[in-house]
Amino acid sequence: MNGETISTDLVIIGAGPVGLFAVFEAGLLGLRCHLVDTLDKIGGQCAELYPDKPIYDIPAVPRCTGQELIDRLLEQIRPFEPAFHLREQAERLERAENGKWRVTTSAGTVFEAPAVAIAAGAGSFVPRRLPLPEAERFEGRSLFYAVRRSEAFHGHRIVVAGGGDSALDWVLALQPHAASIALVHRRDEFRAAPKSVERMRRLAAEGALRLIIGQIAGLEGRDGELEAVRIRTQDGREERLDCDRLLAFYGLKMELGPIANWGLALDKGQIKVDTEAFETNLPGVFAIGDICTYPGKLKLILSGFHEAALMCQKAFRYCRPNERLVFRYTTSSTDLQKKLGVI
Amino acid sequence: MPTIRVYDREGKLHELDAPVGWSVMEVIREAGLPIEAACGGCCACATCHVYVDPSWLGRLEPPHADETLMLDEAFQVQDNSRLSCQIKVTPELDGLTVTLAPEF
Structure with a gap:
C-alpha cells in the first residue's frame, strides 16, 4: 500500500486468540479494528504451533484444539468485520501530528488510530537461522530462509x-528450473505431506534430485557467495556438496522484533502495563495477552480475554472522548444484540 | 527430592531440585536457566532441546513420534538429543545429567 493512510479506532498488533477477542470487546463498544500479523494465517501460536493440540482451560469449553478455538473466535467476531493485514510486521509506532498513533508495517501500510x-x-514469528558462525556472511546473498521470487533461484x-x-x-517447485538440486534432512523421514514426499522420492530415484540424510555442518565460499556446504551424514562422515544457493527451512521462532524499539517500558522482554486498563507507559497504547506483564500475570488465554475486555473500556475513551460509555450485557441489551446481528 | 544435573551453555554445572512429576524443561526453566521452551511444553517447538548424558539414555522412556518429528526443527541434533519438556521427573531419574543445546 502506498501513501494511503488507514484511519480506524483500534489497531491490534497480533491476530492470535487475544487479539481476536479484543475485536469482539471493541466491537460491542462500536469500535472498528484493524489487525496486523506477520504470519500468513490468522490465529497466532494456536494456528502456527499447535493447531491440532487440545486446549482444556477455556471457560465453558471443556476441550477444543488450537485451530478450533481460532475458528470459533472468528465466528464470534464476524459481525464486527475486522480487517486483517497478514504477512505484515508492525515496524514503527509514532505519534502523528494530529495526536493519533501511527503504525507503519513492513509492507508500507500506514494506520492512524487513537x-x-x-x-x-x-513476538513475531521469524524463520530460524542457521546456527553457524559463518552463516551471517551468506545470508541474503546466497543463503535464504524464504523464497521471495522463485526466478532468482533458476539455473542455480x-x-x-x-x-x-x-x-x-520448494524442492519440488525449483527442481525443474535448477542446474542441480539436493535435499538435506537429518533423517530419512519427513513430516511434509505424504504426496510431496512421494514425489520427492520418485525424483530422487530418477536421479533428478539428490537426497542426503545428514545435517549442515559448515558453509564454504567467499564474498557472500556460497561455493559448497559441508554435510555431516548419519554415519558421522562429512561430505562436501558444491552449490551456490542454500535454502534452509528449520521452522519458525518467536522474537520481540521492532516492538523493542518503540519506547515501551519492558521487563524481561515483556511490556509493562497497569492492571486497570492494561495500558503501557505510552497513553493509548495497550498490551494484552502473553506479551504484557504485571504483578501476578499468568500467561493463560483466559487472562488475555480479561485483559482485552478491560483494555477496550479505556480505549473507548481515547476513541470517543466526547461520548459516555454505558456498561451493558449482551443478554439484555438490544443495542448490543443489534451490533451482533442477532436481532 | 531427585536432583537433576544441568550443564549450561558455558559448561557450568547446576544441580537442581527436581520435583517428581515435573518435566525436566520445567525444572530448568523454574531455576532461571536460559531455556526458551516457546510452546510451554506441549511438544510443538524444539526450543527446549537438551543432550542427555549417554549413560542415562537407556534409562529414559524412548521419545514418542511427536518428539522425534519436532526435533527436526532443532539444530545440531545428536543421538542423545531430547526435548526436555517430554522427560518427566521420576525418583529413578535422580542424578540425570543433561546439557543445554546451543541457542539459535
Missing part, C-alpha cells in the same frame, strides 16, 4: 535443508 493494542504473544545449484512442507514444496 488507540493501539499490542497482542503479540511471544541449489541445496534445500529441512523436512517439512516448506522444504519439500
Whole structure:
C-alpha cells in the first residue's frame, strides 16, 4: 500500500486468540479494528504451533484444539468485520501530528488510530537461522530462509535443508528450473505431506534430485557467495556438496522484533502495563495477552480475554472522548444484540 | 527430592531440585536457566532441546513420534538429543545429567 493512510479506532498488533477477542470487546463498544500479523494465517501460536493440540482451560469449553478455538473466535467476531493485514510486521509506532498513533508495517501500510493494542504473544514469528558462525556472511546473498521470487533461484545449484512442507514444496517447485538440486534432512523421514514426499522420492530415484540424510555442518565460499556446504551424514562422515544457493527451512521462532524499539517500558522482554486498563507507559497504547506483564500475570488465554475486555473500556475513551460509555450485557441489551446481528 | 544435573551453555554445572512429576524443561526453566521452551511444553517447538548424558539414555522412556518429528526443527541434533519438556521427573531419574543445546 502506498501513501494511503488507514484511519480506524483500534489497531491490534497480533491476530492470535487475544487479539481476536479484543475485536469482539471493541466491537460491542462500536469500535472498528484493524489487525496486523506477520504470519500468513490468522490465529497466532494456536494456528502456527499447535493447531491440532487440545486446549482444556477455556471457560465453558471443556476441550477444543488450537485451530478450533481460532475458528470459533472468528465466528464470534464476524459481525464486527475486522480487517486483517497478514504477512505484515508492525515496524514503527509514532505519534502523528494530529495526536493519533501511527503504525507503519513492513509492507508500507500506514494506520492512524487513537488507540493501539499490542497482542503479540511471544513476538513475531521469524524463520530460524542457521546456527553457524559463518552463516551471517551468506545470508541474503546466497543463503535464504524464504523464497521471495522463485526466478532468482533458476539455473542455480541449489541445496534445500529441512523436512517439512516448506522444504519439500520448494524442492519440488525449483527442481525443474535448477542446474542441480539436493535435499538435506537429518533423517530419512519427513513430516511434509505424504504426496510431496512421494514425489520427492520418485525424483530422487530418477536421479533428478539428490537426497542426503545428514545435517549442515559448515558453509564454504567467499564474498557472500556460497561455493559448497559441508554435510555431516548419519554415519558421522562429512561430505562436501558444491552449490551456490542454500535454502534452509528449520521452522519458525518467536522474537520481540521492532516492538523493542518503540519506547515501551519492558521487563524481561515483556511490556509493562497497569492492571486497570492494561495500558503501557505510552497513553493509548495497550498490551494484552502473553506479551504484557504485571504483578501476578499468568500467561493463560483466559487472562488475555480479561485483559482485552478491560483494555477496550479505556480505549473507548481515547476513541470517543466526547461520548459516555454505558456498561451493558449482551443478554439484555438490544443495542448490543443489534451490533451482533442477532436481532 | 531427585536432583537433576544441568550443564549450561558455558559448561557450568547446576544441580537442581527436581520435583517428581515435573518435566525436566520445567525444572530448568523454574531455576532461571536460559531455556526458551516457546510452546510451554506441549511438544510443538524444539526450543527446549537438551543432550542427555549417554549413560542415562537407556534409562529414559524412548521419545514418542511427536518428539522425534519436532526435533527436526532443532539444530545440531545428536543421538542423545531430547526435548526436555517430554522427560518427566521420576525418583529413578535422580542424578540425570543433561546439557543445554546451543541457542539459535
